[in-house]
Amino acid sequence: MINNKKDYLEYLTRDRIALEIYNQGAVNKIKNLIFPDPVWTFQKRMRQLEYYTNCKNYGLYHFYIYYLKYRYKLISIKLNFTIPINVFGPGLSIVHYGTIIINFTSKIGSNCRIHACVNIGASGGEIQGPQLGDNIYIAPGAKIYGNIWIPNNTAIGANAVVNKSFTKENTIIAGIPAKVIGEVDIKKIIKYI
Template structure:
């Protein structure tokens, strides 16, 4: 949870480690060509600003309004990109590589998680319970994680895997429907 400007800066810096244009020319081309990676970076920026302002409002209407302002910007861009991530779900270092991502508002994930796109992380439709993800969880394209489950640190979830039970062993590799651990 972001509760200070220092933490906000840390989160934004950590989120942007995967996207670093090196030169002014590359940055300029990214803006003019409307690169998707730049739009994903903007989405993460708006998400972190929204988190900061809603976590620090403490009844202040002006700061609360800023939270709503960044929520609106995030949601407008999210509609175009097909991304729906609620505030305070992910720790710092979140990486989003492609679009089509839906994350339940109650999900809690650790630091340095990667979403490769086409992901759904939420409840199973029978209960309101949602997954808890550790640090350094890499979620492949099209992977779905549902139900009241826990995923350990340093876990890699393969493309199109359906994870519907807990995997508590750190460093697991999960593939298949339903997901199974492989060596």
Template sequence: MITSREEYKAYLEQDRIALGEKRSFPLPFDVIWRFERLLRKAEFYRNCHRTPFGKLYSYWLHYRVHGFGQKFGFSIPLNVFGPGLSIAHVGTIVVNGNARVGKNCRIQECTTIGATNGSGDAPVLGDNVFLGSGARVIGKVSVADDVAIGANAVVVHDVPTPGITVAGVPARQVSSHDSHANLNPMLAEHGLL
């Protein structure tokens, strides 16, 4: 969670690296990068600015994040993802507000990180987790660091072993390969993996 201006800048930089962007700022057609920057700005204002103007601006930013998300299919609440978020494609992504995801998460389209039956119990994902297209992580489950979740997998039980690949319905270990091959190589080049 962003708690200072320095952390805010660090989150922006790690997100840029995780997306594989070499420029300093997104172009108008870089909708994913623009969304992530807006998300981080809203988190910064929500967590760090307690003045009346800061709170008002925070609500405005949250409104913009919601509208941007609706336009491109992202339902991602504030303060869920650690630094290094990498959304691979525009498309439906639904995340529960009670979920917690570590650094360097790469998430594909049509994925869900959610609770079950309206409960507040949501998943906790470790660092360097990859979620393939159509993956679902549902309920009060925890996923260890460096885990790759395959396309269309449904994770409903804990994945306590780090550095493996799970797939299937329900998800089970299918490989001892970690998620690093699915993350942007620039993270390793910058020593962030």
């Protein structure tokens, strides 16, 4: 969670590296200005809203936070994301825009790489959503729900339905319902960690 300006800048830097947005040199700066990456724009707005909500939630900043929420909602609708603030740690990489739905009680650690058509939420009647560790890869179409825990360095396969907790790190989880199908070196999948 972003608690100060230093955290905010750290989150932005790690997200930019995760998305492979290069801003060095005149050519890259002009390219990013003319053809901005919509996912990077979304993530910058999300981090800005997190910073102001967590650190500057007083006085006249309330009006600015409403403005940031409005802009965040507009780009969320455009990209088809339903992602609340303060869910992801630093190093988030949303690979494609498309349907991504996340429950506000879920927590996902640093260096998460997530694809389209992913749902992460609470299970019928429960309030608490899943808690995912650091260095998590979530393939397209994965459904993760319930008051469950996913350990660090885990890859979740395409269209997996994860509805129970796992304890062993460095594994691949896949299937309906999900089960451990093998081991993985997560650094081969998430190259920026």
